[in-house]
Amino acid sequence: MRVAMYYNNSDIRIQEMSRPVCGPGEMIMRVEASGICGSDVMEWYRIKKAPLVLGHEVAGDVVEAGEGVENFKIGDRIVAAHHVPCNTCSYCLTGHHTACETLRRTNFDPGGFAEYVRLPAINVDRGVFVIPDDISYEQATFHEPLGCVLRALRIARLQPGQNVLVIGSGIAGLLMIHAARKRGAGRILAIDPVPFRLDMAKQFGADEAIPPEEDPNAILRRLTEGRLADLVVVCTGAEMAQNRALESAERGGKILFFALPDPEVQISFSVTDVFGRNDRTLTTSYGASPYDSWAALELMRSPSLRVKDMITHRLPLSDTAKGFRLVERAQDSMKVIIEP
Numbered sequence: 654m655r656v657a658m659y660y661n662n663s664d665i666r667i668q669e670m671s672r673p674v675c676g677p678g679e680m681i682m683r684v685e686a687s688g689i690c691g692s693d694v695m696e697w698y699r700i701k702k703a704p705l706v707l708g709h710e711v712a713g714d715v716v717e718a719g720e721g722v723e724n725f726k727i728g729d730r731i732v733a734a735h736h737v738p739c740n741t742c743s744y745c746l747t748g749h750h751t752a753c754e755t756l757r758r759t760n761f762d763p764g765g766f767a768e769y770v771r772l773p774a775i776n777v778d779r780g781v782f783v784i785p786d787d788i789s790y791e792q793a794t795f796h797e798p799l800g801c802v803l804r805a806l807r808i809a810r811l812q813p814g815q816n817v818l819v820i821g822s823g824i825a826g827l828l829m830i831h832a833a834r835k836r837g838a839g840r841i842l843a844i845d846p847v848p849f850r851l852d853m854a855k856q857f858g859a860d861e862a863i864p865p866e867e868d869p870n871a872i873l874r875r876l877t878e879g880r881l882a883d884l885v886v887v888c889t890g891a892e893m894a895q896n897r898a899l900e901s902a903e904r905g906g907k908i909l910f911f912a913l914p915d916p917e918v919q920i921s922f923s924v925t926d927v928f929g930r931n932d933r934t935l936t937t938s939y940g941a942s943p944y945d946s947w948a949a950l951e952l953m954r955s956p957s958l959r960v961k962d963m964i965t966h967r968l969p970l971s972d973t974a975k976g977f978r979l980v981e982r983a984q985d986s987m988k989v990i991i992e993p
């Protein structure tokens with residue numbers, strides 16, 4: 654079979670690899686659609702394990718089901734989570750599934766930018782979901798990024814009417830804006846340096862969208878009759894964004910770090926900025942639990958959730974390198990889908 658082998662952001666090669674063999678309890682999925690994630694083009698994060706086949710936002714068909722697989726059959730349209738939790742450790746039992754050791758070790762084989770992937774038995778057991786008939790493969794790939802957003806909103810406990818600032822309007826920020834809007838958020842302000850993304854942010858639910866040079870607090874106060882954001886979500890790894898997040902949070906508000914910054918990035922603040930009458934909460938969310946992936950699939954059945962309109966490019970596997978360039982350049986692309 655053909656795979657797109659990742660060496661670095663500017664070196665992705667189409668190579669031949671033997672098709673994975675299906676063991677007991679496992680399944681082979683033919684990949685129909687595979688989304689490129691912002692994290693796929695974070696070279697410092699990915700290059701450590703290169704060469705490898707990336708791709709974790711997958712949807713496809715079951716083409717083989719191993720001995721003992723009972724819940725799925727050949728021909729089922731499915732999505733598969735790449736990382737799955739043990740569900741029994743102290744982290745899982747307290748809702749911190751993404752801190753689970755099992756989650757860190759599990760993955761499908763070789764990766765979503767391939768014609769076929771093997772789903773290990775533990776993934777089949779708790780990380781595979783049938784795609785509802787009214788959802789296409791390309792839409793279904795959003796089970797992962799939207800699942801991550803739903804988890805973040807769950808942790809932030811966003812309440813209807815609360816005002817939200819989203820810093821960074823790439824696909825993560827855009828999904829955050831859209832989901833927060835659907836959850837009944839009050840005013841939503843988006844920040845991004847790229848004009849195309851500011852336009853998209855407004856189309857998907859932001860009341861205003863501004864470049865980083867503008868003062869978000871002045872605009873928040875105008876939009877909300879004097880308040881700042883009840884929830885600030887940092888959807889970019891950019892250093893300045895991490896540092897500015899706290900300044901735009903209302904008293905009692907939350908700051909949720911949702912993007913992976915470079916490991917060297919540090920933030921500094923006075924404890925009194927969060928303590929006492931400021932009563933601000935700093936929190937984080939990474940990844941999605943299987944429950945969130947399932948919830949994302951269910952939510953997408955609502956036609957008002959327009960994730961499909963976030964897809965700007967659909968490319969064959971042979972153009973994976975081009976897809977990575979589009980996502981890395983981040984000028985006129987939002988979601989890029991590879992269709993192997």
Ligand SMILES: [Zn+2]
Nearest residue numbers: 690710797798
């Ligand atoms: Zn992703």
Ligand SMILES: [Zn+2]
Nearest residue numbers: 739742745753
């Ligand atoms: Zn666990």
